[in-house]
Amino acid sequence: MTTQGGVQYSKIAEIKGPLVIVDGVENAAFDELVEIETNEGEKRLGKVLEVGNGKAIVQVFEGTTGLSVSGTNAKFVGKVMEMPVSEEVLGRVFDGLGRPKDGLPDPVASSFLDINGAPMNPEQREYPKDFIQTGVSVIDGMLTLVRGQKLPIFSGSGMSHNILAAQIARQASVVGTSDEFAVVFAAIGVQFSEAEYFRRSLEESGALKRSVLFLNLADDPAIERIITPRVALTVAEYLAYDLGMHVLVILTDMTNYAEALREISAAREEVPGRKGYPGYLYTDLSTIYERAGRLRGKNGSVTQMPILSMPSDDITHPIPDLTGYITEGQIVLGRDLFRQGVYPPVNILMSLSRIMKDGIGEGRTRADHQEISNQNYDAYSRAQEVRALAGIVGKAGLTEVDLNYMNFGDEFENKFLTQAIDENRTIEETLGLQWNTISNLPKNELTKVKDKFIEQYYKE
Amino acid sequence: MPSLAELSLEKTVDQVLEKNRSQLLESLKLSFSESQQQLSDSLPELEKEYERILSEGQKEAEKIEKQIVGSSDLEVRNKALLLVEEHTSMVFEKAKEQIKNTKRDSNYSNLISTLLTEATEALGTSEITVFTNSTDKDIVQSAISKISGADLSSEQIDCMGGVKITSKDGSMTFDNTIDARFERMKPLIRKNIAAKFSLGN
Known part of the structure; x- marks a missing residue:
């Protein structure tokens, strides 16, 4: 310096x-x-x-x-570039560089923080183990988000990831604690209409009060996108570690971020890596994703939900591929479900929340949560096999049990997966729906759930 | 007198009528008990539906309450912010006015010397051209006489005070005018002023 x-x-x-x-x-x-x-x-x-x-x-x-x-x-x-932070940033809308975009003056800062953040001491990290309720059944029930986790959404062009992102931002909350909750929403390279949708959606639901929005539009300079996730995470870290809030950071769309990185790399005449992205794409992405977590002795947490659209729905593309190495699972949106009109079109068989097991169960959600979720996974997988079989031999060639699985598959998609964009389901409702759908199968097919839970929750 | 055939027909008609009557009564009884059953079966359904409507109404009410409270809180906060900003700007203007009219005494001469030294160190050379405003011209002239290689430019700049220096080859400039320093420190000063209005820390 x-x-x-x-x-x-x-x-x-x-x-x-x-x-x-x-x-x-x-x-x-x-x-x-x-x-x-x-x-x-x-x-x-x-x-x-x-x-x-x-x-x-x-x-x-x-x-x-x-x-x-x-x-x-x-x-x-x-x-270095600094972001002025204080509690006053809540309810504010900024551009991709952290400048006010809502016609109000700069927030009066409590401090000015380096947007690159301070690396977390690995020894001081605390294992994520508390549940965040998003109000979206498929996430809460089968891909549970845990405080301090980084769980990306892999989507494709034109799919409903932005609607899902806004719904999560509106509905997310921590249950069973009086700790404060905040959402930091960073839109990276989105269209004006999408940015407006995010802003209006939070404003009209009353959730803007506990949110901070960073909007980098598609017609803003691409290079600004390098900064947007960093200013957003700086604010999130301040809210979490200085003010003790649980913060959910939604970053959409990280593909635009990676493309900005590629642009700079090309201008610097660096040796390109896969698909022209720089060789350090993994390292660079990790400087963003690794800012999620919890720290020992600090009350708050930073949870990340980066959203990325996979070019040509290709999950082996460098961006989802490298993201998957760093994050703790992924939620994959399926093109087939989207075409069927299912919202949210989450393909659960390709999705996984790696640390879900630590955030659910007795004392956190409900004792039967893990088992009923496993049972639904198992049954849906079998339903897909039966559907494929029916495509060859026809429905008439299926056994009674196979038909039950087919019914389960339909019910799972239409009643459990499908949800209105303003429908906020509690975890109890979600688990109840899981039991409703699984009750399409005879009791003897439920091999992943303890008998006591079947007695208690199975719908005859 | 009716014939035997007529009597037999009458008897058969009676029998049919009796049979139909008892069937009808039976069917009526069955329908009655079925409808009673349906009524009692639908009661829990009705209660469930009632509960559902109530809970949905409750959810909707909570949503609306959240909306109203959220937007009003924000509106109040934003109004307060604008008010503080307005008053902070007034404080800034007042402060600038006072700085502009500061007495050019020995303290001020020392300040100019400090600003010059600081600026020269930042550029890393004493081969410099110094710019200042018309008020500070003489003080700056006497301060730069101690720096070999430094010249005072005849061109004057518009500022509250202080100096702006440029390397002689024109490649580097350092603005150490009071205006520039004020701008650099503005966010911090603003924070302190806002704290006086009980906003920020």
């Missing part, structure tokens, strides 16, 4: 894509914030990507359109 921030350099060697190369720089530091001033006095923000040999490579967040080598000045501010 410069010993004294504020030195302005006027020798611009080159402007290349989103990068500005400044000459004659002596004291700049990696990640240092830079103010670029155009001929017309317009100011743009950037950060130092590389320094050395008297040159500094600056990544301009707002793009370099309209900049020229002569007449452009770069002021090295002497500090």
Whole structure:
């Protein structure tokens, strides 16, 4: 970092894509914030990507359109990019760089935090084990979200992931505790109509009061997208660890983030990795995802739900692939279910919440939760097999039990999975629906559930 | 006198009528008991439906309450924010006015020397051109006489006070005017002013 921030350099060697190369720089530091001033006095923000040999490579967040080598000045501010934070950020709407977008002044800051966050001491991490109720049956019942977890949603273009994201943001809550709950919502490269939908949806449901929105629109400079998840997570960390809140961070769409990263990498002429994404995509994504968690001695938690749309619904694409290595499970939206008109179209057979087992059961949700969930998984998998078989031999060739499984499959999709976009189901309702659907099968088919639970909950 | 055949027909008709009557009565009894059964069966259903409507109504009411309370809370908070901002700006303007009219005494001369030293250190060279406003021209002139290689520009800048320096090759500039420092410190000062209005920490 410069010993004294504020030195302005006027020798611009080159402007290349989103990068500005400044000459004659002596004291700049990696990640240092830079103010670029155009001929017309317009100011743009950037950060130092590389320094050395008297040159500094600056990544301009707002793009370099309209900049020229002569007449452009770069002021090295002497500090990294910071986000002003305080309790006042709740209920506010910001742009992708953390500037107010709701016509109100900057929030009065309690402190200014480095947007890159402070790495969590692994020894101080606490294992996530408390339930977050999203009010969405398939998530609460079968892919339970746990406080401090990072559970991504893998979707495809045109599917209802944004509607699901908004529903979760509106409905999510922690049950059985008086601890405060907040939602930080970061929209990365979304259309204006989607951004408006998110804002209106939170406003009209009264959930905006406990939410913070960061909106980077599709027509905002792509480079800004590198910053959006980071400012959002900085606010989330402040709310969680300084104010003791349980914070759910929803990041949509991380594919746009990765594409911005690819753009910078290409401009820097780095050796491309898979599909042109930089070789450090995994490391970079982990700097975002690993900011979820709980810390020993701190009351709050940061839970992450990144949403990414898989190009061509390809789950082996580098973005979902690398995301899956870092996160603790995934919720996969299925194209077939979406086409059938099922909402939310969650393909449970491809989805998994790895740490669900620690957040459910007696004292957290209900004693039979794990078993009824396993039974539903098992039965739905069998129903899919039976459907495939019926496609070959016809319904007439199926046994009585097979037909029961087919009925179960239909009921599972139509009554348990399908939910209105404003329907907020409690965990009791969700578990009740799971028992309703499984009761399409004869008792002797329920091999994953203890007899005492069958006695108690099976619907004759 | 009716014939035997007529009597026999009458008897058969009576028998049929009697049989139909008893069947009808039986059927009526059955229907009655069935409808009673249905009525008693539908009672729990009715109660369930009643409970469902009540709970849905309750949920809806809670949703609306949340909406109303949430938006009113936000509205109040936002109004307070705007008010504080307005007053903070007034405080800033007042402060700027006072700074502008500060007496150019020995303390101020020391301040100019400090600002010059700071700026020179930031650029890492003393081969500099110094810019200032018309009021501070003389004080700055005497301060730069101690720095070899420093010249005072004849061009004057519009500021409250302080200096702005540029390396002689024009590649580096450091703005150490009071205006620039004010801008740099603004978020922190703003926080302190807001705290006086009991907002922020």
